Each structure stands twice: as structure tokens, then as C-alpha cells.
Amino acid sequence: MSKYRGFLGFSIVFLLALTFFLPISHTKAASLGESMVSYGKKFMGVPYVFGGTTPKGFDCSGFTQYVYKHHGVSIPRTTGEQYSVGTSVAKSELKPGDLVFFKNTYKQGISHVGIYAGNNQVLNATTSKGIDLVSLSNSYWGPKYAGAKRLVDGKFNDVSKSNQAYEAIEDLTDKNIIQGFDDYSFKPDDPITRGQAAALINRELKLQPKNISYFKDVPSTNRFAKDIAAMREAEIISGYPDQTYRPNNYITRTEMAVILQRAFELQLGSAAAAENKYKDISSSYWAHDAIVAMKAIDETGVFKTSNYYGSDRATRAVFSAALYNAMNF
Known part of the structure; x- marks a missing residue:
């Protein structure tokens, strides 16, 4: 030197x-999206509660908002509002942490949201099992896939x-x-x-x-x-x-x-x-x-x-x- x-x-x-x-x-060390998924999995089994926004009970958008907020990222409260933010992402380009949307579940149009967890799975609040991982190839969820949005990237x-x-x-x-x-x-x-x-x-x-x-x-x-x-x-x-x-x-x-x-x-x-x-x-x-x-x-x-x-x-x-x-x- x-x-x-x-x-x-x-x-x-x-x-x-x-x-x-x-x-x-x-x-x-992990990406911010991976950290979100890891944190969200801590609530596996927490029951679905319509309008729920806390670990006592979540609805779909209440859960995504809660996980994002924990990581310092502010997103709107409702599924429709969350669908209006971020950058659209092709299904083949999904990364952990992306918001994944579904249509025509309990109502017509965009009606459900979860967090992409990798390996073709979405972490979300289901009415049957509460917070759960579901496959995008699932016979129920697969046909209802409506798109995805990215709000975070990197660490x-x-x-x-x-x-x-x-x-x-x-x-x-x-x-x-x-x-x-x-x-x-x-x-x-x-x-x-x-x-x-x-x-x-x-x-x-x-x-x-x-x-x-x-x-x-x-x-x-x-x-x-x-x-x-x-x-x-x-x-x-x-x-x-x-x-x-x-x-x-x-x-x-x-x-x-x-x-x-x-x-x-x-x-x-x-x-x-x-x-x-x-x-x-x-x-x-x-x-x-x-x-x-x-x-x-x-x-x-x-x-x-x-x-x-x-x-x-x-x-x-x-x-x-x-x-x-x-x-x-």
C-alpha cells in the first residue's frame, strides 16, 4: 500500500x-420482502375477522397493512385501495413481499389480497384457516388471481x-x-x-x-x-x-x-x-x-x-x- x-x-x-x-x-441480510414474509408467518392460524386489523383477528387487507406497517411501509387500508398503489408485476416475476390480488371471491371485482411468499405461495387471511399459505395453483385461488403490485424491493x-x-x-x-x-x-x-x-x-x-x-x-x-x-x-x-x-x-x-x-x-x-x-x-x-x-x-x-x-x-x-x-x- x-x-x-x-x-x-x-x-x-x-x-x-x-x-x-x-x-x-x-x-x-434478507430482502425487505423476505423479512415481511418471515414476520407474517408468525401469525399463521390467527383467525379471520372481517374488519380485523390486529393479531386478535385479521381480514385480508388488515393483515397486509399490519405486516407492511411493521416494516415502515405505509399502504392504504382496503383491498381496492391497495390495488391502486405500487407497480404492476407479472406473475412470472413475483418476489416475496409483493401484494397479490384476487377477484370475485366474496364479491365481484378485486376482493382479496395477500403477500407473495415465494414458491408459488401466498400468505393471506383466509376465512377457513385464518392466516395461511395458499398455492397459486390451488383450484379455488388459482382461477381468481387478478394481478400483483410491488411496493418494496431490496433490503x-x-x-x-x-x-x-x-x-x-x-x-x-x-x-x-x-x-x-x-x-x-x-x-x-x-x-x-x-x-x-x-x-x-x-x-x-x-x-x-x-x-x-x-x-x-x-x-x-x-x-x-x-x-x-x-x-x-x-x-x-x-x-x-x-x-x-x-x-x-x-x-x-x-x-x-x-x-x-x-x-x-x-x-x-x-x-x-x-x-x-x-x-x-x-x-x-x-x-x-x-x-x-x-x-x-x-x-x-x-x-x-x-x-x-x-x-x-x-x-x-x-x-x-x-x-x-x-x-x-
Whole structure:
């Protein structure tokens, strides 16, 4: 690994504000839809109650709304209203968590809804067995299939496929490098701290430090102490002149670029640098090469912009995209 000297971003360190620490919570390895199915199965056998919306008794749309709400996703109350939301999905493309609709059951038209559970089965509130798994090949339910809608995809309720960082976030969570929160969210717009940045990078690099007690404000009990020490020894993220690291300070997009350039040795030729300029980054800027590297290696589209906005905080989504790009460079 290349060696770099000096303090990271010493010329802009005082732009960072000392703020509260944002923990990275435990991961949600399964897709959000799979989590919904797993949660919904806990209510197998709960009786059917017309108008029911609680585990004491569910009707079909009351059950789907209850399961979705538990995962932080709001959907309308009635079957007809639920049929009006989401994106239509072909039967051959069904995924766990999709809403599956049936027609002409107790009334004409769209009249019943359940949650696709995989393997051609639907988890739903039946009048005969309560919450139950039924097959789409069932002689009763099969002919009444009316279509399906998708409201969730991926692992988190706040990161859709339209988010440019979606693939990066999915990949990094699969690898347990970055994680989601217990409310099934990812919080893509939350900023990244210096401590978190050290941990996320080192979950990929797996560097082992010799001394974890260097910084005055990073005790050995700090959850990121080993990662922070590893970043210092590798000269990827340095500390401050007063021998502090300030793990709770947020990092800027400029600092993120420099950190990742150091960690993954992102070096561009002059031609590549010239092709990936930003309007707001001068060629004489101290972090120019690191910043244009973010654009040159970008596979997500997050950095394919005219301006870089280097003084803005690096968010969880932006950092995920940058780290994903660097790992795959």
C-alpha cells in the first residue's frame, strides 16, 4: 500500500462540526420482502375477522397493512385501495413481499389480497384457516388471481431501485460492510463520521493495527478503535495536531475522496483526469486528483455530475457508492 503523509484535509478540518454519534445498527441480510414474509408467518392460524386489523383477528387487507406497517411501509387500508398503489408485476416475476390480488371471491371485482411468499405461495387471511399459505395453483385461488403490485424491493424501506446508490448499498450490505437499522431503513441521507469511515473501509481492507491506544479521544473500548488505529498506521486517515482523532466529526465529500484514494491507491493518468473534470473543482485544488477519481471509476452514476460539491457532508448513500466503486476498481 502506498504511504501518504500529513494530516487528512488539514486545510479544511475546521469545517467539520462535532456532533452526536450515529451508530451503524445491525444488518438486514434478507430482502425487505423476505423479512415481511418471515414476520407474517408468525401469525399463521390467527383467525379471520372481517374488519380485523390486529393479531386478535385479521381480514385480508388488515393483515397486509399490519405486516407492511411493521416494516415502515405505509399502504392504504382496503383491498381496492391497495390495488391502486405500487407497480404492476407479472406473475412470472413475483418476489416475496409483493401484494397479490384476487377477484370475485366474496364479491365481484378485486376482493382479496395477500403477500407473495415465494414458491408459488401466498400468505393471506383466509376465512377457513385464518392466516395461511395458499398455492397459486390451488383450484379455488388459482382461477381468481387478478394481478400483483410491488411496493418494496431490496433490503430497505427507504432505498428504492431508482436510487443511484441502490446496487452499491445492496452489495455492501450483502458483504456486511455497511448495515441497516432495526426499523428496516438505511437512512441514505444521514452523514458519515470519521469513526464510521474508518470502520467501513477496514471491513474491506482487514488491516490489523499494532497500537490501538494512540489517540486521546479514542479509548480501546471504542467500537471503532482498532479500525481507527489501522487507518492511522496505514496513513489513510490521520489525526489532528493535538493527538485527537475526533471520531464523531462528519466527513466532507472531499475528505471521502482523499481517504478512498489513499485506501485503494486510485491513481489516474492525465487523460483520464482531463475527461472527468468538475466545474467546481480547479485543477490546482489540493484534492483534485482524488475527486476526479471518484468520477472516473464511478459505476453507479452518483458522481457523473457537472459539480462535485466537495464541502457537503458525505452521506451514507454517497459513501456507499464511492466505496463500492473503489472496491471494484
